[in-house]
Structures are given as structure tokens and as C-alpha cells.
Amino acid sequence: MSEENFPSDRYGPAERRMAEALVDLERRTLRAGEDAEACECREGMFPSLSRRGLLAGGVALGAAFAGNAVRADAPPGSVDYPVQPDPTREQGRMILDDGGYGSRSQFENEVRWRYPTDSLDSSWSMTPLASGQGIITPSGLHFERHHGGIPTIDPERHSLIVHGMVDRPLSLTVADLKRMPSVSRLHFIECSGNGLTEWVKPTLRTVQGTHGLTSTSEWTGVALSTVLREAGVQDGAAWILAEGSDAAVMTRSCPIDKAMDDAILAYAQNGEALRPEQGYPLRLLLPGFEGNTHIKWLRRLDVSDKPFMTREETSKYTDLMPDGKARIFTLDMDAKSVITFPSGAMKLPKPGFYEVSGLAWSGRGKVAKVEVSVDGGKTWTEAPLQEPVISKCHTRFRLPWVWDGTEAVLQSRCTDETGYLQPALKDLVAVRGTNSVYHLNAIQSWHVAPTGEVTNVHA
Numbered sequence: 001m002s003e004e005n006f007p008s009d010r011y012g013p014a015e016r017r018m019a020e021a022l023v024d025l026e027r028r029t030l031r032a033g034e035d036a037e038a039c040e041c042r043e044g045m046f047p048s049l050s051r052r053g054l055l056a057g058g059v060a061l062g063a064a065f066a067g068n069a070v071r072a073d074a075p076p077g078s079v080d081y082p083v084q085p086d087p088t089r090e091q092g093r094m095i096l097d098d099g100g101y102g103s104r105s106q107f108e109n110e111v112r113w114r115y116p117t118d119s120l121d122s123s124w125s126m127t128p129l130a131s132g133q134g135i136i137t138p139s140g141l142h143f144e145r146h147h148g149g150i151p152t153i154d155p156e157r158h159s160l161i162v163h164g165m166v167d168r169p170l171s172l173t174v175a176d177l178k179r180m181p182s183v184s185r186l187h188f189i190e191c192s193g194n195g196l197t198e199w200v201k202p203t204l205r206t207v208q209g210t211h212g213l214t215s216t217s218e219w220t221g222v223a224l225s226t227v228l229r230e231a232g233v234q235d236g237a238a239w240i241l242a243e244g245s246d247a248a249v250m251t252r253s254c255p256i257d258k259a260m261d262d263a264i265l266a267y268a269q270n271g272e273a274l275r276p277e278q279g280y281p282l283r284l285l286l287p288g289f290e291g292n293t294h295i296k297w298l299r300r301l302d303v304s305d306k307p308f309m310t311r312e313e314t315s316k317y318t319d320l321m322p323d324g325k326a327r328i329f330t331l332d333m334d335a336k337s338v339i340t341f342p343s344g345a346m347k348l349p350k351p352g353f354y355e356v357s358g359l360a361w362s363g364r365g366k367v368a369k370v371e372v373s374v375d376g377g378k379t380w381t382e383a384p385l386q387e388p389v390i391s392k393c394h395t396r397f398r399l400p401w402v403w404d405g406t407e408a409v410l411q412s413r414c415t416d417e418t419g420y421l422q423p424a425l426k427d428l429v430a431v432r433g434t435n436s437v438y439h440l441n442a443i444q445s446w447h448v449a450p451t452g453e454v455t456n457v458h459a
């Protein structure tokens, strides 16, 4: 299947190996869930995740939980309590039984999927978008991308150095940053590799697989412009290098205009400290830029008059075009949307009313409009956007739909505030060619069969 699914003119051997392993993982996870009961409730439409499914998904379930009544098979992040036959007739359990930090219901078992790679510490994990609600991704389900594992960093021993073309080089601790004026903003992060299996033919079956490398959090920190003003950026400065303190020592260059515009030195996520996976204790947030530039475990900023041409912006994260030249510094994430319900591997129990729902986003600003088609793009209906609609943030759209029980192809397309319209795949390929894998933002199609089965198709 390898050459057929992931042809070598587009996929390098490493990318192909990873993509194949992901396809295999998704199949095993879905198969393991198939023995779970089908019901006609909304949940029944989702490919169910049994415990075996979780294991096939490569999720580590070995972690011990602090609670008392813990059974070993409670889903990750939950505590397994005995179910009360009639909760109105006996006292509920006491508060703080969980040690004072809450857990989710033992009946919820959505988890991130690990994007299988040769080594466990250089990998991705993907957000389960199909079961997501609203626009915020729970911190424990935020997608991850690590090039050298997740470092464990003591914030007291961590600092951020600001140097190069500045009048006053700085060394700031996390505590120093927390004393400065702060900002809190909701933004998505999307890995530019999101969807890389989907260029040639529909390959993964679920929206978690096809689109799960994007998530939204509320990020809190100090505006990078505040720190740069403190340091005094010199005339002629044009780029700034950000460096992480993980084993990958990830480095990316960022234009100084962006740094002075809406960049954030983030120490918090969804109201608490960053998760270690998201860069604890400090990460760079470059709203709307490709995920790779949002350097985690940030330790150094070097101001310069030119880009640094690091590995990540020369060998990786460039897009080889049909004329043999490569686009570099394709930093903005183009407008994109996807229907998350219904989506691949679900099964609609019967004809009738459904609320089609999904996410739209743009790295260039606000989502202006989302249109939905149920006939493979022949006709489009504008879908109302759920407030709030925030710049460079996931935006939820919903559209009532009465399914008549015949074949349907569901699609969504997003227009952002710059007027850019999300392209069809063939139009994207016509411009970009078939040499590169990053930045796939084409319209996604879900086929609904008369049986109610939903599958990933190219339409």
C-alpha cells in the first residue's frame, strides 16, 4: 500500500513510514471499538472507544491515580467510582476525594492518539475533534508535537535570555515575566503537517486522523512587544530567533513585525500553568503562524537583521513547488474548516434531524463566513457562526440538516476576513503541485451512505 498511498514523489521515506503507521493505528483502534454496543443515542453514532481501543491507540494507561476507589481500567484522567443505583436515596461521595484537583467522569474516554513514529519521544498526538464542543480544547486533549520528547523543567531554574540587536540584554525568570503586564487571548495552534496523509487520496478514516493537529486554548502571558521594548530593539533589527530548551533545541526565526504585533510569551493555558506538553514553563505563541514556530520550553530570543536559516526553516517546513523552487517561511496558516459532526467512521442511526457542526479558522484573522454543502459542493448554505468569533481562533459553526436517508456528501468551506476562500483539493494541487506535504487546507468531504455510514472521500 505504501507507494500507492504515499507516493515517493511527495513523501520522503520517514514521512511515509509515519503516515503508514498512523493509518494502521487508526484501523486497529476502530476495529477494537467495533464490538462495543451500538445504540440510537447521539453517542451511538460515534466510533466507540472501548478499553481495547484505547490500548490499540497506544495510550499509556499504566499511570496510577491518587484516588482511593480507583480501578485500574478507569479511562485516563478519571477515577472509577461505584455507580449508585439511585443517587437521590443516598449521600454522594465527599468533596476532595480526588486530592483537590478534579478529574473527568469515568464514563468519558476520549484520548489523544499518538501519531506513530519510529521513536516514542519524537512524535505527534492528535486531538479528538469529533467529540469536541464549543471552541476550546481541554488542556489534556491539546494536540502535541515533540521533536525530542517532553522535558521536565523546574521553573525556578529556568530563564529567558533576550540578546542580539538590543540596547539592554535581559535575563528574565518566569517570576519576572509574571510581574509584567499580562494578556489573555484565545488562539488556535495548527501543525502545518495537519492532513499530510490526505493529499493523494482519502486515507485516514476519522477527523481526529485527518485534522487532529489543531487545538485552541486561552493563552496568558506577556506580550513579546513589552519585553522587546524593555530590551530596546536597535535600528535595522528585522528577525528574531526563538530557541527551546528541549533535547531538540528547536529554533525558528520570526519577523520582528510579528514579534511586535501579537506574539505572546505564554506561561498559562486555559487558566492554569501551561501543561508540560505545551511548553511548561514558557512558550512562544505566534498567533496564526504555523505550529512549528510556537517554540516551547522557550529559553532564548536573539534579535538580528536577518533570518537565521535554521534546519526547521530550510530542510523542513518548506514547500517544494512544481517549478522546482521551494517556498520558505510559509508562516501564515491559510483559512480552513472541517465538519466534525457527522464525520468519518460515524454512523447515523436513521433519517431525520441532525445538527451539522464543525470548526473553521484562519491564520490571517477572523472567520467571515462558513458555507456547508450536503451535495458535494453543487449548492452551498451559509452556516451561522457561534459567538464569540475571535481572530486566529477556532470558530464553531452549526447548521440544522434533515437527512432524507439518501446518499449525501457533506463539505464546509471557510472565507476569512481578508476575503480568501478555502480551496477545493484539485485547485490547491493545481497551484502547489505534488511535491510537498505541508499546508493542506483544502475542503474536506464526508460521504453519507444510505446505511448512515460516514466515510472520508475526495469529492
Ligand SMILES: Nc1nc2c(c(=O)[nH]1)N[C@H]1C(S)=C(S)[C@@H](COP(=O)(O)O)O[C@H]1N2
Residues within 6 Å of the ligand: 142, 143, 144, 145, 146, 147, 148, 189, 190, 191, 192, 243, 244, 245, 246, 248, 249, 250, 277, 278, 279, 290, 291, 292, 293, 294, 295, 296, 297
Ligand atoms: N522546543 C520545541 N518547540 C516546539 C516543538 C518542539 O519539538 N520543540 N514542536 C513544534 C511544532 S512542530 C508544533 S506543531 C508545535 C506544537 O505545539 P503543541 O505540542 O503545544 O500542540 O510546537 C512547536 N514548538
Ligand SMILES: [Mo]
Residues within 6 Å of the ligand: 145, 190, 191, 192, 193, 291, 292
Ligand atoms: Mo508541527
